[in-house]
Amino acid sequence: xxxxxxxxxxxxxxxxxxxxxxxxxxxxxxxxxxxxxxxxxxxxxxxxxxxxxxxxxxxxxxxxxxxxxxxxxxxxxxxxxxxxxxxxxxxxxxxxxxxxxxxxxxxxxxxx
Amino acid sequence: xxxxxxxxxxxxxxxxxxxxxxxxxxxxxxxxxxxxxxxxxxxxxxxxxxxxxxxxxxxxxxxxxxxxxxxxxxxxxxxxxxxxx
Amino acid sequence: xxxxxxxxxxxxxxxxxxxxxxxxxxxxxxxxxxxxxxxxxxxxxxxxxxxxxxxxxxxxxxxxxxxxxxxxxxxxxxxxxxxxxxxxxxxxxxxxxxxxxxxxxxxxxxxxxxxxxxxxxxxxxxxxxxxxxxxxxxxxxxxxxxxxxxxxxxxxxxxxxxxxxx
Numbered sequence: 001x002x003x004x005x006x007x008x009x010x011x012x013x014x015x016x017x018x019x020x021x022x023x024x025x026x027x028x029x030x031x032x033x034x035x036x037x038x039x040x041x042x043x044x045x046x047x048x049x050x051x052x053x054x055x056x057x058x059x060x061x062x063x064x065x066x067x068x069x070x071x072x073x074x075x076x077x078x079x080x081x082x083x084x085x086x087x088x089x090x091x092x093x094x095x096x097x098x099x100x101x102x103x104x105x106x107x108x109x110x111x112x
Numbered sequence: 113x114x115x116x117x118x119x120x121x122x123x124x125x126x127x128x129x130x131x132x133x134x135x136x137x138x139x140x141x142x143x144x145x146x147x148x149x150x151x152x153x154x155x156x157x158x159x160x161x162x163x164x165x166x167x168x169x170x171x172x173x174x175x176x177x178x179x180x181x182x183x184x185x186x187x188x189x190x191x192x193x194x195x196x197x
Numbered sequence: 198x199x200x201x202x203x204x205x206x207x208x209x210x211x212x213x214x215x216x217x218x219x220x221x222x223x224x225x226x227x228x229x230x231x232x233x234x235x236x237x238x239x240x241x242x243x244x245x246x247x248x249x250x251x252x253x254x255x256x257x258x259x260x261x262x263x264x265x266x267x268x269x270x271x272x273x274x275x276x277x278x279x280x281x282x283x284x285x286x287x288x289x290x291x292x293x294x295x296x297x298x299x300x301x302x303x304x305x306x307x308x309x310x311x312x313x314x315x316x317x318x319x320x321x322x323x324x325x326x327x328x329x330x331x332x333x334x335x336x337x338x339x340x341x342x343x344x345x346x347x348x349x350x351x352x353x354x355x356x357x358x359x360x361x362x363x
Contacts, residue, residue, distance in 0.1 A: 025130065026221065
């Protein structure tokens with residue numbers, strides 16, 4: 001019974017990973033790609049690790065899987081923010097159908 | 113069951129490698145490398161269940177850590193600043 | 198004080214990592230090595246850890262932290278289902294843009310947590326933080342005005358983070 005629930009979670013997780021990778025190819029510009037793929041892949045990997053914890057129970061493997069889960073939940077938003085900021089400063093263009101860019105407006109009004 | 117899931121995951125990793133090869137700018141490649149690292153952690157969990165050994169998850173944990181530090185260093189490099197501020 | 202808190206945190210991580218609870222009893226060797234190593238880490242790196250270590254001993258903050266984790270996981274689920282829908286839809290219904298929001302938090306740790314948790318709110322990522330202004334990129338814009346966007350995105354995390362960090 002426990003194995004069936006665990007494999008169910010892992011199956012959903014793999015589907016989320018696949019959606020994240022499709023998003024990595026389909027979406028038009030870097031910022032959308034960053035959000036879509038990192039969120040979906042972090043969700044998928046968390047579900048896979050949760051399935052691992054459910055299958056193996058309280059054991060060394062379970063403790064390590066829990067540590068991995070905690071770690072992924074901490075690092076993936078941090079890297080998301082760091083990459084977004086770095087690519088904005090490096091001058092990566094947004095998609096041409098984007099609606100507003102308040103950061104650019106504010107920077108222009110500061111300099112003159 | 114676990115073999116099927118692992119095969120789907122490997123296909124996802126190949127899609128990700130396509131973006132690394134193709135990506136127009138350096139930032140696209142950095143994003144794809146980050147996503148690839150997180151998926152390798154999932155693959156470590158699969159291997160750990162399939163073989164019942166513990167050290168695959170240890171490897172996955174260390175991979176996540178090194179991936180984190182590597183992506184932070186890459187983003188600092190893309191900003192064009194030194195590593196110490 | 199700082200050193201003690203950091204040592205305790207690293208000891209908990211050590212116990213999870215080495216898992217000394219064998220079927221025959223507790224492996225005391227691993228625990229002694231862990232105490233020595235985490236004490237060493239605490240002495241070396243305690244100075245760069247946090248500004249106000251006495252907050253770690255207030256029990257009320259941990260209950261707010263649990264509530265925050267629940268809200269965070271819910272936002273995370275909402276965000277991934279939202280993006281799965283947008284990616285798989287044949288015509289890609291996205292309206293991206295960068296907007297501006299304000300926060301009331303003062304502590305640096307609180308602002309960092311806020312920026313990170315916005316990274317998991319539905320369709321948003323923090324691009325730049327200047328003072329108390331956060332510039333966020335949203336994949337599907339609903340509000341372009343600063344006040345409305347603040348009420349929509351920031352408020353639900355901010356009112357909990359106030360209780361944890363301030």
